[in-house]
Structure formats: C-alpha cells, structure tokens
Amino acid sequence: MSPFSCRSCGRQAILPVLSLGQLPLANRLLSEDDLMRPEPRYPLDVVMCTDCALVQITETVPPEILFRDYVYFSSYSTTMLDSSEALANRLVNERALDGHSLVIEIGSNDGYLLQFYQRHGVSVLGIDPALNVAEIARQERQIPTISEFFDQSLANRLATAGQRADVIHANNVLAHVSDLNGVVAGMRTLLADDGVAVVEVPYVRELVERAEFDTVYHEHLCYFSVLSLDYLFERHELTLQHVERIPIHGGSLRLFVGREGEPSDAVRDLVAAERSLGMQQHTFYAQLGERVAQVKHSVHRLLAELRADGRRIAAYGAAAKGATLLGYCGLGPTDIEFVVDLNPHKHGKFMPGAHVPIVAPEYLESAAPDYLLILAWNLSDEIVEQQAAFRARGGRFVVPVPYARIID
Ligand SMILES: [Zn+2]
Numbered sequence: 001m002s003p004f005s006c007r008s009c010g011r012q013a014i015l016p017v018l019s020l021g022q023l024p025l026a027n028r029l030l031s032e033d034d035l036m037r038p039e040p041r042y043p044l045d046v047v048m049c050t051d052c053a054l055v056q057i058t059e060t061v062p063p064e065i066l067f068r069d070y071v072y073f074s075s076y077s078t079t080m081l082d083s084s085e086a087l088a089n090r091l092v093n094e095r096a097l098d099g100h101s102l103v104i105e106i107g108s109n110d111g112y113l114l115q116f117y118q119r120h121g122v123s124v125l126g127i128d129p130a131l132n133v134a135e136i137a138r139q140e141r142q143i144p145t146i147s148e149f150f151d152q153s154l155a156n157r158l159a160t161a162g163q164r165a166d167v168i169h170a171n172n173v174l175a176h177v178s179d180l181n182g183v184v185a186g187m188r189t190l191l192a193d194d195g196v197a198v199v200e201v202p203y204v205r206e207l208v209e210r211a212e213f214d215t216v217y218h219e220h221l222c223y224f225s226v227l228s229l230d231y232l233f234e235r236h237e238l239t240l241q242h243v244e245r246i247p248i249h250g251g252s253l254r255l256f257v258g259r260e261g262e263p264s265d266a267v268r269d270l271v272a273a274e275r276s277l278g279m280q281q282h283t284f285y286a287q288l289g290e291r292v293a294q295v296k297h298s299v300h301r302l303l304a305e306l307r308a309d310g311r312r313i314a315a316y317g318a319a320a321k322g323a324t325l326l327g328y329c330g331l332g333p334t335d336i337e338f339v340v341d342l343n344p345h346k347h348g349k350f351m352p353g354a355h356v357p358i359v360a361p362e363y364l365e366s367a368a369p370d371y372l373l374i375l376a377w378n379l380s381d382e383i384v385e386q387q388a389a390f391r392a393r394g395g396r397f398v399v400p401v402p403y404a405r406i407i408d
Contacts (some may be wrong), residue, residue: 008054015048018216020402023037028352046288050282055222079248103124104127108126111126129147196257196258214328226274299404316339365389
C-alpha cells in the first residue's frame, strides 16, 4: 500500500491522532433483513498533516457507497432551519441580492436553505448527488437541483453556460469531499468576481477541546482549522475574507471566501489564537486518543450505575454521531432499548453496528424508559424542550460528551 498523502497539500508528513477501530458506515441504517447479513466495517483512523496542519481520516469509502441514499433531511431540525433563514436574510441584505442575482448551494440537500432565498425572488440552483433528497427539493420546493457530485468539470460546464454565483453556500461540504482541491477550484470557477463563498465546517478545535470524537465518521474526511483552510484557499487563489465561530454541529466555522479582498481582523485574530494554541503542531492533537478513551469509560460507568438501579435506558437522535458513539463504546440493544428519532424515514430501521431499533417519538409514552441518552447532543436544548411530556413523567436525560452526565 502506498503511503497516505494529505488530502489538501498532497504531502506525506502524516502523524497519527486517534484510532476509533473498525466501524460500520454511520449513516447506513439497517433494515430487519440486513441484521442477518455481515455488515461492512472500515477503519476509522484520524491523522494530521504536519505540513499544512490538516486533520483528516485515512480511509476513503467510495462516495457512491456513502451518499447515494443519504437519509439525512436537513429540514427536520428546527435549529438548523432557523439559522438558515437568518443567514439567507443577512446575505440578501448585505449584498443587495435581487432577481438578477444567483445563489448556488453545493450539497443543497432538500432545499432547506435555498428556499429562504427564493422567498426574496433570488434565483437559486442546488447541487446534490443524493437522488432522493434532490427529488424532494424539486418536487416540494420547486428548487432546481442538479443531482451530481460537484467538481471542477461541473463548475466549468455551469460557468461556460453563463452561471456565475453571487453567493455560493457550502455547508458541511468540504469536510465530506474526497476531491477537496477539485471542489475548492470549482468554487473559484463558479464565483462572480465580487461574489462570496460562505463555507461552514465543523471546527477541529472543538473536536479536540471537548473530545467530540463522535463527530468522526467515514463521511467526514477532514477536520479543519482556520490555519489549514487558509493554506488551502491560498493555493487556489482565494482569499479568506472573514470568519465567524457558530454553534452548529457542536461548534463550527463559517468562512467568507472571495476572489479578492483582504482578511478581516477576525481572521487575523483567529489565526493568531490558533498559532498560540499550537494548532499547527501535532502535540495539540496528540492527547485526544487518551481523552476519548475517558469519555467511553464515563459512558460505561454511568450506564452501569443506572442499570444496577433497575433503570431502563433508551436513546434520542439516530444521527451519524450516534452510530460512532454506540459503535466505539460497544453499546447494543442490551444497553439501549431503542433510539427515538423525529425523521419518519428512519423508523423501523436499526442503528448500524449497534443494531438498536429506531422508533417514532410517540413510542416513548408506552415504552416509558427512565433515561434518554442524547446521541444528537448538539441539539440537546431542542430535544429536552420537545420532550416535556417525558420529563413531566419523571424521565431524565444523559449527555455523553465531553463526559457522561445526567442533565435536567
Ligand atoms: Zn497537508
């Protein structure tokens, strides 16, 4: 096997950070029949490039396997919908977008974000390879959507056809693409001269500082810092104009990137902060493995105590991070009776690896577990609020990360 090359700079100055073992694909929910079949598992090893500071996993599962039947529908999270609407309104105002403007979203999912631009009369174009969610965007929201993987050649075709974007959105896209350089080059091609690409990625600093190891799964290839992104954009003749830290997905960066312009004070400050933390060096990441092992111990200890008291435990949120958490902690149906999820497309299926059944929220009332382990802990405020009836009956919640604990 040839040595692993960095997904950004291509060099081979790679050092290990964290190994989660062999895990199944986190978004590949299982049917009852699947439970009888062997489940493919792939290594989940996190490494760091000491040349460009990019943290990444080594395994690349082919995107055709990963994304064709993506079951995640963005619109099922009200937190995400609210922040999407606020972002669209802000960009419409700040950049005076109107009927002559074009907004393109890479990874447009079911049209959860572009719908808010459309309400302002702005032209929109979605790009998403998942056939099922793209169909929903077209049918239910009338959002034109191209069902292809975004790359340089698609960008060239669109630009040649006169499609240049005033705003490009790429939410949680860069972390997921195997052709990282092709996607960034394509974004540059598609951007109007004074256009802006608004890029959101989970922030690797949160992963390390809060031991958010369950944000690691096979779909999620890269874990970015401002430093590593700055190197990446610069190589593609793009300028990182501005950056904000936002609470989505357990802590993310929102970056504003253009063909021209100067870095804002916020960019300079965050780059300086990362340098002073040592985020360009391996030592910053080297302790993560030990801390993640402690999270696992804390989960085992708390669940064992609750079971010893005769408590019944279920979980909430059949998201990818839940699959990583259950898989790495080695939890199954004897530990967790079932997982509740709002998304009807997931009901009747089973969590990958753990084989815990996924059920509708209504099931909570009849099953009446004592505790809910919140797997989608990034949405825990929303979940606790939604489950007022569960709480009123004396039900309580367990949050697993950065250490397992009971919350009220
Ligand atoms: Zn590199």
